Amino acid sequence: MKTETKGLTGSSRSTKVRKTLLIVLVSILTIVVCFAGYVVISLYSSLRAINPNAGATRSTLNLQERVNILVAGVDSRAKNDPGRSDSIMLIGLDPASHTMSVMSIPRDSRVNIPGHGYDKINATTNPDYFSDGGIDLLEKTVEVMIPGIKINYYAKADFAGFEKVIDALGGVTINVEKAMYFKAVDTLINLKPGVQHMDGKTALEYARFRHDAIGDFGSSNGEELGRVVRQKTLLKAIVAQTTSLRNVWKLPPVIRAVENAVVTDLLPNDMLRIALAFKNTTDKEVTTIPFPGVTGTVGGTSYVIPDLDALRSKIAPLFSPLVPSS
Numbered sequence: 001m002k003t004e005t006k007g008l009t010g011s012s013r014s015t016k017v018r019k020t021l022l023i024v025l026v027s028i029l030t031i032v033v034c035f036a037g038y039v040v041i042s043l044y045s046s047l048r049a050i051n052p053n054a055g056a057t058r059s060t061l062n063l064q065e066r067v068n069i070l071v072a073g074v075d076s077r078a079k080n081d082p083g084r085s086d087s088i089m090l091i092g093l094d095p096a097s098h099t100m101s102v103m104s105i106p107r108d109s110r111v112n113i114p115g116h117g118y119d120k121i122n123a124t125t126n127p128d129y130f131s132d133g134g135i136d137l138l139e140k141t142v143e144v145m146i147p148g149i150k151i152n153y154y155a156k157a158d159f160a161g162f163e164k165v166i167d168a169l170g171g172v173t174i175n176v177e178k179a180m181y182f183k184a185v186d187t188l189i190n191l192k193p194g195v196q197h198m199d200g201k202t203a204l205e206y207a208r209f210r211h212d213a214i215g216d217f218g219s220s221n222g223e224e225l226g227r228v229v230r231q232k233t234l235l236k237a238i239v240a241q242t243t244s245l246r247n248v249w250k251l252p253p254v255i256r257a258v259e260n261a262v263v264t265d266l267l268p269n270d271m272l273r274i275a276l277a278f279k280n281t282t283d284k285e286v287t288t289i290p291f292p293g294v295t296g297t298v299g300g301t302s303y304v305i306p307d308l309d310a311l312r313s314k315i316a317p318l319f320s321p322l323v324p325s326s
Contacts, residue, residue, distance in 0.1 A: 050264055050271075060152070061270040063095040063277055065321045069266075070139055070154045072125055073162075073231075086159065086208070087231050088121065090142065090151075092319045093274065098281050101318050102235055103289040104228035105142065110303035114140045120303065121145075146311050149319040153266045159208075161261025163200030168257040172237035173197045174206060182211040207234040232288040240283035289318060 061067065073087040092101040107122035114137070116130055124141050127133040139151040166172055173195065180191040189205045198206065210227040242254075266274075292310035296303055 050259055050262055051266060051268065057265075057267065059267050059270055061267070061273060063273065065095075066319065067093040067095065067274070068149060068152050068319050069093070070135075070142060070151045071157060072135065072138060072154065073157045073159055074125070086122070087228075088138070088142075089231060089235070090146075090319065091235075093278065095277050097285075098278055099285040099287065100239075100278075100281065101287050101289055102232050103291055103315065103319075104231050105291060106228055106293065106304040108302065108304045109145075109291075109293065110298060110305050111141050111145050113137065114144060118298075145306060145308075146316050146319065148312075148316045150321055153264060155262055155264040155266070157262050158260075159204055161257070163204055165254065165257040165261050166198075166200035166203050166238070168254045169238065169241045171197050171199050172203050172234065172241050174203065174233060174237050176206060180206070180209045180212075182209065203234055203237070207231050228291060229288075236283040236286050236288070239281070239286055243282050289315065 069091045071087075071089040071091060073089075086107065088105040088107060090103045090105060094100070105121060107120065109121045110118055111121045113119050113121075113124055113130070115132070121138070121141060123129045123133070124138040125133055125135060130137060135154045135156060139154060143149060143151060175195045176191050176193050178193055180189055182189040189209055189211075191202070191206060191209070207230045208227065209230065264271075291304075292307035292315065293304045294307070296305045298305070
């Protein structure tokens with residue numbers, strides 16, 4: 001009786017194994033490529049959502065010159081909340097050296113607002129205060145205050161949503177310079193001195209704390225003091241935290257959080273171009289610049305009174321369009 005040999009010969013078995021491995025490999029690559037495509041599409045869709053007018057404008061980004069972005073932080077619960085700016089920050093990006101210059105503008109700065117005369121700068125974004133109030137008026141005011149610079153883009157950040165951005169980043173590490181305590185009906189800030197890793201809520205409490213003798217802004221021997229310093233410290237901490245997240249697989253949850261917290265006039269492609277240009281920038285390449293001014297009273301109202309000569313001679317060159325040749 002002839003017995004049939006079941007199974008495969010060594011050569012046939014080897015061929016089948018190779019085919020199976022090839023099918024598995026192709027399947028894995030297909031899944032990865034499809035997922036990567038999904039990530040890119042999702043990322044681009046989120047970036048478009050951050051700029052509601054992305055489809056109606058053309059790119060003006062010039063990475064051969066310094067790019068200035070004006071950031072306005074508002075304490076609102078919705079993107080279209082017309083409230084006053086709680087913080088104002090000017091960020092200059094130098095594409096040649098891949099460095100950033102950051103200056104906080106105190107919200108109580110007494111400035112000449114085009115068409116309205118002198119008032120506090122944070123009133124410029126409120127259309128209930130000025131009929132033409134908004135980001136455009138804020139940009140014009142900053143350009144008048146610092147002659148020779150150009151505000152290229154803006155970003156309006158909602159603090160409530162920005163907590164989620166910091167949480168999506170995994171929190172930030174900040175060296176708290178002193179004990180900070182404040183208690184109100186709906187607020188409790190109780191921070192101890194020292195290095196600590198903070199979630200979004202705690203980080204914003206740190207950056208917005210002003211319940212001490214200095215408040216928003218102060219200076220001593222040319223050194224800037226007060227809340228404006230903590231705002232810049234938070235920005236540097238965010239830059240430091242993002243260095244470990246700069247790959248396409250980790251970006252989507254962060255971008256989705258940003259989508260709900262930020263409105264900007266930067267185009268999606270331009271955001272990606274800037275991100276690529278500064279992909280290796282760390283907090284070490286971020287220079288914080290003191291705002292030249294002093295606190296004072298005019299007509300019974302407290303202000304931060306800018307040093308216009310210093311703004312013109314010392315600050316304007318740091319944010320001028322032309323990048324000095326190396």
